[in-house]
Amino acid sequence: MSSKPLMVIQISKRLYSSASKKDVVIISAVRTPMGPFLGSMAPLTAPRLGAIAIEAAVERAGIPKEEIKEVFMGNVCQGGVGQAPARQATIFAGLPKSTICTTVNKVCSSGMKSVMFATQSLLLGDQDVILAGGMESMSNVPYYMKRGQTPYGGVNLSDGVVLDGLWDVYNKFHMGNCAENTAKKLNISRQQQDEYAINSYKRSAEGYKNNVYASELVAVNVPQKRGTPDLVVAADEEYKRVNFDKFGKLATVFQRENGTVTAGNASTLNDGAAALILTTSENAKRLNAKPLARVVSYQDGECDPVDFPIAPAVAIPKLLEKTGVSKDEVAMWEINEAFSVVVLANQQILGLNPDKINIHGGAVSLGHPIGMSGARLIVHLVHSLKSGEKGVAAICNGGGGASSVMIEKL
Structure with a gap:
């Protein structure tokens, strides 16, 4: 055995203070409206929607397309989308064919995880400018038939939206049953969920009335039949598709007896895309680009798959500890409303x-294109926070996970 002394290398923990890292800043943040399932934007695939968001993000950043060296785009239901969805969106947006592209699938956290990947790459110095976001066209998700299935006696089809996006494979039931489980555990009633959902619709309507979404939206031109002008979709549609008089009478969906989750207090199926451009503060100066916000830090968390609605309560405390920011110092929380019970549960825990959570409404009243939503939450914070304020975006995902990102408005 060798008697030579061993060399011990101590690796210090990375701290997220401005003194110990490069500042990662957001110089552009946009999103398309969210169209209803099989509605106005259904003719466009997820990559086509992604391309619209990417092109608008570059245009609003005021930088050449050639400056973007890498793209991360979230996309969940990829059946039938075609090869390399992020690559499609990037090329359709007119970015150089030399642009590195990666599609991210972390279920509902996909769009947020894309932003986290971009931030990590910039901190490591791997790239100077990265575009990140998410896209989904739930309207175009196909039905699946197992290979080799004989047509004799009929065939069985599986809905790709459910199978790849909304199905808990561990308990073999819809994720709505997980929401019911959380409601039961935390004693959150149907009435509380309905009241929360109604408030979400009212907040979204008030937000549109006060023009709070204008700076983040990019209109989508949807081609129509030959000879017919394009349909221009310039705003979200779901928040207007509600009848409060019928809200309390809606049937529960996942548990008929003593159930609490309904179509009214859950998010809807939607189409849409969001994109952000990230760089370092030093490189923003070179590009003569105005930083809109700084990425303070980010954090994932995991718990039992059946408890996925409360996974943000795992990720958020770790994020606050990591940054040294107290919850009272956070000016805005954007917590994804996969179900009303998600926000109520995490708020309680x-x-x-x-009054600081989803102040302009959320996924219940605006929509939830699952690959896009994580990025959308960050986009909204970028445009809604006031200078010097910090905001946290958090989103749960199937399998028991959650992602969270803290930004500071500049």
């Missing part, structure tokens, strides 16, 4: 101020 973490002791958050409800």
